[in-house]
Amino acid sequence: MSILLETQDLELAYGAFHAVNGVNLKVEAGTIHTIIGPNGAGKTSLFHCLTGERQATAGAIHFDGKNLMRKPAHGRVGLGMARSFQLTSLFQNLSVRENLRLAAQGRDGARALNFWRRVDSQREHLEMADQVLERLQLTARADTLAGELSHGQQRVLEVGMSICSKPKLLMLDEPTSGMGIDDIPIMTQLISDLGRDHTVLLIEHNMSIVMSISQRITVMSHGQILVEGTPEFVRADERVRTAYLGEAA
Amino acid sequence: MLNLYLFQILNGLGLGMIYFLIAVGLTIIFGLLNFVNFAHGAFFLLGAYICYTAVSLTGNFWLALLIAPLVVAALAWVIERLLIQRIYHLPHMFQILVTLGIALIIQEASVMIWGPVGKSVAVPELLRGVLVVGDFVYPYYRLFLIVFSGLVGLGLWLLLERTRFGALVRAGSESTETVSLLGTNIFRLFSMTFALGVALAGVAGVLFAPLRGAQPFVGPEILGVAFVVVVIGGMGSFSGALVGGLLVGVVQSLMTTLWPQGASLMIYGAMAVVILIRPYGLFGRA
Amino acid sequence: MSEKNPLPFAKTQSRAMLLWVLAVLIGLPLILPSATLATEILIFAMAALACNLLLGYTGLLSFGQGIFFGAGAYCAALLMIHLQLGLFTALLGAAIAGGFLALLVGALAIRRTGIYFVMLTLAFSQMAYFVAYTLSDWTGGDNGLLSVPRPEIRLGDTVLLSLADARAFYGFVAVLFLLIFIGARRVIASPFGSTLMAIRENETRASAIGYDTRHFKILVFVLSGAVTGIAGALYAMLLHFVPLSNIDLAMSENILIMTIVGGTGSLFGSLLGAGSIVLLGDFLSDLWPRWLMLLGVILILVVIFMRGGLWGGLASLFEKVRGSRKNVVIAKEEGL
Numbered sequence: 001m002s003i004l005l006e007t008q009d010l011e012l013a014y015g016a017f018h019a020v021n022g023v024n025l026k027v028e029a030g031t032i033h034t035i036i037g038p039n040g041a042g043k044t045s046l047f048h049c050l051t052g053e054r055q056a057t058a059g060a061i062h063f064d065g066k067n068l069m070r071k072p073a074h075g076r077v078g079l080g081m082a083r084s085f086q087l088t089s090l091f092q093n094l095s096v097r098e099n100l101r102l103a104a105q106g107r108d109g110a111r112a113l114n115f116w117r118r119v120d121s122q123r124e125h126l127e128m129a130d131q132v133l134e135r136l137q138l139t140a141r142a143d144t145l146a147g148e149l150s151h152g153q154q155r156v157l158e159v160g161m162s163i164c165s166k167p168k169l170l171m172l173d174e175p176t177s178g179m180g181i182d183d184i185p186i187m188t189q190l191i192s193d194l195g196r197d198h199t200v201l202l203i204e205h206n207m208s209i210v211m212s213i214s215q216r217i218t219v220m221s222h223g224q225i226l227v228e229g230t231p232e233f234v235r236a237d238e239r240v241r242t243a244y245l246g247e248a249a
Numbered sequence: 250m251l252n253l254y255l256f257q258i259l260n261g262l263g264l265g266m267i268y269f270l271i272a273v274g275l276t277i278i279f280g281l282l283n284f285v286n287f288a289h290g291a292f293f294l295l296g297a298y299i300c301y302t303a304v305s306l307t308g309n310f311w312l313a314l315l316i317a318p319l320v321v322a323a324l325a326w327v328i329e330r331l332l333i334q335r336i337y338h339l340p341h342m343f344q345i346l347v348t349l350g351i352a353l354i355i356q357e358a359s360v361m362i363w364g365p366v367g368k369s370v371a372v373p374e375l376l377r378g379v380l381v382v383g384d385f386v387y388p389y390y391r392l393f394l395i396v397f398s399g400l401v402g403l404g405l406w407l408l409l410e411r412t413r414f415g416a417l418v419r420a421g422s423e424s425t426e427t428v429s430l431l432g433t434n435i436f437r438l439f440s441m442t443f444a445l446g447v448a449l450a451g452v453a454g455v456l457f458a459p460l461r462g463a464q465p466f467v468g469p470e471i472l473g474v475a476f477v478v479v480v481i482g483g484m485g486s487f488s489g490a491l492v493g494g495l496l497v498g499v500v501q502s503l504m505t506t507l508w509p510q511g512a513s514l515m516i517y518g519a520m521a522v523v524i525l526i527r528p529y530g531l532f533g534r535a
Numbered sequence: 536m537s538e539k540n541p542l543p544f545a546k547t548q549s550r551a552m553l554l555w556v557l558a559v560l561i562g563l564p565l566i567l568p569s570a571t572l573a574t575e576i577l578i579f580a581m582a583a584l585a586c587n588l589l590l591g592y593t594g595l596l597s598f599g600q601g602i603f604f605g606a607g608a609y610c611a612a613l614l615m616i617h618l619q620l621g622l623f624t625a626l627l628g629a630a631i632a633g634g635f636l637a638l639l640v641g642a643l644a645i646r647r648t649g650i651y652f653v654m655l656t657l658a659f660s661q662m663a664y665f666v667a668y669t670l671s672d673w674t675g676g677d678n679g680l681l682s683v684p685r686p687e688i689r690l691g692d693t694v695l696l697s698l699a700d701a702r703a704f705y706g707f708v709a710v711l712f713l714l715i716f717i718g719a720r721r722v723i724a725s726p727f728g729s730t731l732m733a734i735r736e737n738e739t740r741a742s743a744i745g746y747d748t749r750h751f752k753i754l755v756f757v758l759s760g761a762v763t764g765i766a767g768a769l770y771a772m773l774l775h776f777v778p779l780s781n782i783d784l785a786m787s788e789n790i791l792i793m794t795i796v797g798g799t800g801s802l803f804g805s806l807l808g809a810g811s812i813v814l815l816g817d818f819l820s821d822l823w824p825r826w827l828m829l830l831g832v833i834l835i836l837v838v839i840f841m842r843g844g845l846w847g848g849l850a851s852l853f854e855k856v857r858g859s860r861k862n863v864v865i866a867k868e869e870g871l
Contacts, residue, residue, distance in 0.1 A: 106745030
């Protein structure tokens with residue numbers, strides 16, 4: 001299988017503190033790959049380096065054969081990466097459809113600077129938005145303001161926005177964060193479904209989801225990769241069990 | 250020649266201390282209340298005018314020095330209760346617009362009450378005259394200005410560092426939630442802090458009055474300089490307000506003899522440069 | 536695709552809005568005592584519209600609009616006085632001057648956000664004022680530029696229309712305003728415009744979905760600056776005079792106040808805001824020299840109680856009327 005995303009000795013240092021301390025991550029194309037670990041393990045910091053929110057202080061990131069180190073966050077979308085946020089970050093006062101349409105338009109890059117053409121002349125973005133609405137089962141709420149959705153629906157929209165740019169890699173930061181017990185299966189189903197035509201890299205805390213949908217799990221601790229492998233492999237590993245999984249295994 | 254520079258530097262220190270008082274008031278309000286007060290300059294000019302009235306009524310500058318800041322503080326307290334409390338939660342943009350409105354109201358009200366032309370305030374008798382050292386001559390009042398402002402600054406520092414109120418203000422600047430959990434009436438703390446910050450501007454106005462009188466339209470200019478000082482010194486920083494104020498005061502004084510417009514250009518240019526390069530200024534926290 | 540337009544500002548509303556604008560443009564000189572006053576309203580409506588592109592649509596509070604207004608006025612005046620250039624060249628020059636300064640100011644100011652961004656625009660505004668004051672050989676300093684001409688509309692050497700008459704000039708300005716209004720609506724309805732609103736709503740998210748927000752912010756600054764420059768040039772031609780006050784902070788504040796009081800939610804709001812403030816000033820300033828106090832009160836009331844401004848107030852009134860009619864229909868359908 002081909003490696004879509006790869007880091008080499010990646011480091012993110014805040015002064016003397018290394019949030020990410022030499023990480024060699026390999027994400028295979030077409031897999032659902034989850035990163036887990038206790039709080040402070042460096043998952044979020046690693047994510048920030050991958051999405052471009054933070055500039056890594058050492059090491060390399062390669063995506064689809066391209067070096068990502070100097071690319072700003074907005075530039076990574078054009079390469080085929082997309083992300084969702086742990087703390088819901090939507091366009092609250094715009095409709096659900098508009099949220100998605102903007103996400104689809106985002107891949108246009110400099111062409112979006114066109115201030116003379118009419119927005120709805122770009123049918124492809126509207127069609128993408130409608131397609132994604134279908135996939136998210138939110139078609140009925142297309143014209144609702146994003147801020148008026150329930151929390152669970154907002155989390156789903158969060159993930160939905162990341163697929164609008166037709167990315168190769170979806171990076172989802174705790175997609176089920178704050179979701180109620182009834183809504184979680186919807187998200188799980190969505191992510192599994194997305195895994196069929198995207199590569200998905202996610203951070204998750206909910207162990208049952210992690211175990212059920214991941215094809216590969218990376219366990220982090222103290223800014224480094226502790227263990228990596230299939231769910232069964234990780235579940236069986238002593239170090240992970242004692243340090244982290246406890247009774248949930 | 251040396252005397253001229255010494256003269257200007259001392260002027261600059263005096264001006265700088267006045268700027269310090271205004272700026273420290275602004276920075277306290279921003280530090281604790283996270284509130285941008287565009288009416289700060291208006292309270293400065295109000296302080297000068299109330300001083301004028303107090304002196305006209307009582308003939309006593311020292312009484313005015315005591316009364317005027319208290320009156321300004323009282324007015325600020327009322328405004329805080331009625332208006333400012335409603336807008337703490339709003340983004341800075343709206344705070345700016347509302348306080349801009351307040352500043353306009355105060356400015357126009359001042360003209361209504363005291364007329365469009367400035368009023369002059371006499372230097373108190375005790376401080377008339379000049380200090381003579383060799384062939385260097387310097388007005389007593391301006392020396393008093395530096396010393397008195399320093400004392401006010403010291404008093405303020407003691408208030409912030411050594412009293413319970415000050416501890417609450419400093420703690421509140423870090424986290425208002427924690428402070429309110431400690432049982433403090435957070436709204437009263439806010440009102441008192443706002444009144445204190447504004448009163449400092451009022452004191453500055455009083456001290457400034459014998460120099461250039463009470464003027465109705467200086468609000469924007471003073472506000473501008475106050476923000477320059479706060480930005481250069483660092484938002485929320487006491488020492489920043491002091492160092493920034495003195496820097497700006499001295500530079501402005503020295504430049505005024507050479508090129509008055511250049512002084513303003515340099516000052517606002519410095520503010521822009523600081524914001525672009527090091528937004529938290531000399532002493533501010535990131 | 537459903538009938539309803541996905542953009543926040545419905546299309547059907549816009550078509551009617553254009554008619555309203557036409558109605559106002561035609562009606563203003565008929566209702567008001569002087570065509571000069573009506574022209575002044577349109578000039579500031581242009582400036583407020585440009586300010587609203589930044590404030591209402593992109594979420595940028597700029598205290599620097601006076602820079603572009605004053606620069607446009609000075610540029611046009613100087614081009615006409617010293618180079619004897621004609622009407623359209625002067626306006627073009629003003630647009631370029633405004634746009635170019637906006638490029639400089641914007642590129643620097645957007646390096647910071649929030650209060651620091653505001654402070655930067657404020658600092659630049661003050662700097663521009665003092666530069667204009669100092670370059671008194673060009674700007675006339677405190678006295679301003681006098682005897683600014685108002686050129687005719689000409690094609691080559693033939694004079695098509697003289698604008699000396701106040702009503703003729705009003706007509707010219709009205710046409711310009713209409714063109715700018717239509718252009719602005721176009722900009723808002725474009726991919727660029729939709730992205731501006733995304734940036735206003737959530738800049739981090741906008742960045743994360745692929746937009747280089749700096750480019751968008753700079754471009755909207757340039758557009759805003761160009762339009763404001765044109766407004767400044769027209770003001771110079773209206774007064775035959777360019778005062779220093781065109782470029783001072785108070786001018787930036789006035790433009791902001793008009794934008795906010797009118798309502799940042801729509802372009803029509805800028806027309807409402809400029810109209811009401813200019814008329815208020817004109818009406819009151821003779822009666823009560825301290826009328827600015829009322830302005831302060833209005834500003835406070837609008838921000839606290841009616842954040843949508845005059846436009847917001849009108850819009851919610853329409854909603855209430857339409858809503859109550861809709862409720863009657865629904866009630867009938869449900870057999871109540």
